[in-house]
Amino acid sequence: MKRILTGLQPSGTLHVGNYFGAIRPMVDLQGQGEVFLFLADLHALTSTRDAAELRQYTREAAIDLLACGLDPARTVFWRQSDVALHAELMWILSTVTPKALMERAVAYKDKVQKGLPADVGLFTYPILQAADILLYDADLVPVGKDQMQHLEMTRDIAIKINETYGEGTLKLPEAQVSEEVAVVPGLDGQKMSKSYGNTVVLFGDEKTTRKRVMSIVTDSTPLEAPKDPSGSTVVALYKLFASKEDVARMEDEHRAGGVGYGTFKQRLFEAMWEFFAPMRARREELLARPDYVNDVLRDGAARAREVGERTMARVRAAVGID
Numbered sequence: 001m002k003r004i005l006t007g008l009q010p011s012g013t014l015h016v017g018n019y020f021g022a023i024r025p026m027v028d029l030q031g032q033g034e035v036f037l038f039l040a041d042l043h044a045l046t047s048t049r050d051a052a053e054l055r056q057y058t059r060e061a062a063i064d065l066l067a068c069g070l071d072p073a074r075t076v077f078w079r080q081s082d083v084a085l086h087a088e089l090m091w092i093l094s095t096v097t098p099k100a101l102m103e104r105a106v107a108y109k110d111k112v113q114k115g116l117p118a119d120v121g122l123f124t125y126p127i128l129q130a131a132d133i134l135l136y137d138a139d140l141v142p143v144g145k146d147q148m149q150h151l152e153m154t155r156d157i158a159i160k161i162n163e164t165y166g167e168g169t170l171k172l173p174e175a176q177v178s179e180e181v182a183v184v185p186g187l188d189g190q191k192m193s194k195s196y197g198n199t200v201v202l203f204g205d206e207k208t209t210r211k212r213v214m215s216i217v218t219d220s221t222p223l224e225a226p227k228d229p230s231g232s233t234v235v236a237l238y239k240l241f242a243s244k245e246d247v248a249r250m251e252d253e254h255r256a257g258g259v260g261y262g263t264f265k266q267r268l269f270e271a272m273w274e275f276f277a278p279m280r281a282r283r284e285e286l287l288a289r290p291d292y293v294n295d296v297l298r299d300g301a302a303r304a305r306e307v308g309e310r311t312m313a314r315v316r317a318a319v320g321i322d
């Protein structure tokens, strides 16, 4: 059975784009392999400087993922910082990583350009990511296109270790890029992203969520006039939640005219609210059982540590610190 591993940075409240782009694909992988999923809070430190905020995002992400169907009986689910081996392996990897390799990192340059401080931690972020992956002998790493380069770097670093300390010291992982995961549009029609302030959060209250949906930007075509469904953010979002028939009906009503955007948005809200209802109910249960969530993360960390220790025993022996 293949080991499939991925990490999610707890750097904001999860939104509808995260659900369709990351959470649902991960939940669907359960059963297709041995799934390892962790909350990359050490990585999040490169962008979050507020302890209370990081704590809250990490906890929220754990609860939201469990509510969305992450099953701890089938998936090893833990918080990165609970397994100190990630940091230990990172150091060893950094001793063979050419600085020039990091200098080619596109994500680092992007983040600095967007205003993040050019700290060493941000610079060596890909080495920590390599450690996350190599520590568990992962076979497959499902990631978005933006993470491809980090996966290439992970392989380069593993090759360097194997060349230096012997073949078989570390296992080379493969990236699994899902082309079919569509980009979910935000309220303004751009990609939904916390950095653009155009998100609908997954588990907002009813009033706020309705207000967000009603604020979707539309053109100023009058109610009576025909409208173009292909350019409509409302239709694009509705497709995620409604049946084919309901989507076809909304598209026909766009073309026919006589129905305003307000009505379409209202219908989108209803469909979205209903879609997430079972997950919302599960989340309410989880919120009432804080100890359960702690237990899940603690057990997950113990299972992860056991696997990680085996790799580290191999690595420590290979480099001479056993």
Ligand code: ADP
Pocket: 009, 011, 017, 018, 019, 020, 021, 022, 144, 181, 182, 183, 184, 185, 186, 191, 192, 193, 194, 195
């Ligand atoms: P954000 O853009 O809000 O900062 P992240 O970069 O933290 O989100 O993304 C976390 C995960 O969610 C990644 O796997 C990313 O590909 C996915 N994701 C984020 N926004 C979208 C979106 N609008 N459509 C599809 N997937 C998304």
Ligand code: TRP
Pocket: 005, 006, 007, 008, 009, 040, 043, 128, 129, 132, 133, 141, 142, 143, 147
């Ligand atoms: N860098 C990834 C992102 O921003 C998160 C991440 C950290 C990760 N460690 C990982 C993803 C290991 C896959 C494997 O989305």
